[in-house]
Amino acid sequence: MREKTAVIVSGIVIGVITLLLVVWGNPANMGFCIACFVRDIAGGLGLHRAAPVQYLRPEIMGLILGAFVTALFFREFRSTGGANVTLRFMLGMFMMMGALVFLGCPWRMLLRLAGGDLNALVALPGYIFGIWVGTLFLQQGYSLGQAKEQSSLNGLIAPLLAFALLVLLITRPSLLFFSEQGPGSMRAPIFVALLAGLVVGVLAQRTRFCTMGAFRDIILFRDFHLFSGIIALFVVVLVGNLLLGSFKLGFTGQPVAHTEWLWNFLGMGIVGFAAVLAGGCPLRQLILSGEGNGDAMATVLGLTAGAAVMHNFAWAASPAGVSGGTKVMVVVVWILLLAVGWFVARQARENEAKVQQGESLKGQTSAVEVSS
């Protein structure tokens, strides 16, 4: 019961912070968006050259550092990794690619919905559908295997990189790219945004907040624990938007959004599917990377690379819509995810069978030993 209250209270606090970030300068319905912000950071570093979306968003650094400090404090920081690292990098890329077709991570999908953007109402079933497909593979034995203890340095890379990005943001050397117009130019003041990230990082680390886990646990276990948190978040932002007069119901004219429903559905489906296979939504991956999880850090780097791919190949959707190349990409990524799920699940089942065979043999020998 106490756990449940914590999740709900966190959802409320995160909702309020999200609203405030928009009041303080972030783009509409984008108080927080992991996909958008990581994409902006990729742009800020010059990994892609889409001029309107380049900035080192301090919210991201705050999330990682908040989770890092909290994990240290509760003695939960552990440098682990080594469980299919490259595959996780690819899943991170796919997550970002799907998100930039819809124009937002699952978190921003909830924010868009709470702002009256009905395109998000099409994306939500897509997200749930993707998660459901992912759970089918989980039930077939899909597993990325056991992570092992790693050098402490490996686990410290995420917080160290976050710190380095903060130094870059504050010193602002000329090698960085900062948007002068477009979403990347709309930003809350640095320290406010950083503090917001830190607070959310602390809360998300404690409560294991995850937009994918919320639906996955309902599908697999009828467990509404995480879901209660995102419902609290959604309701707070909805009420806040109504009070602030920023609630605008409809499909057209929504901020940083397009109306191509099929691609919103399929794009968000990719995010849900890839998030199940990678064990967490983009937010959760950032938090885990702060806790020393090198595998999650690989996923985060994959998200960054995915953003670069999407903008360099002009696959990212825009308010004008989705290009033909993007549609092909979406179909290809869906096929690749199905292939990953099928292949990994099959191999995991085979390995499991071998282990069990080994155990039963061992059981027989020990029985013989006892009788002799």
Place this chain on the structure above:
Amino acid sequence: MGIKVIDCCGLSCPEPVLRVRGALQDPSLEEVQVKVSAAVARDNVSRAAKSLGWQVGVEEADDCFLLTLSRKAK
């Protein structure tokens, strides 16, 4: 009086819960011992076991948590 030991060290969510739930639904088992390495897995497995009416005991070892799940006495 069956006892099963499940090693879930290093597995990411929700695999520990999936594996443990399978065992908890086996009527021949009286006790299930689970080894997990992450606090998240400890919490998730505990919550799942409690929701299925099992008692949960947690022990902390050097590099992992040992959970002892036992059926509540009727």
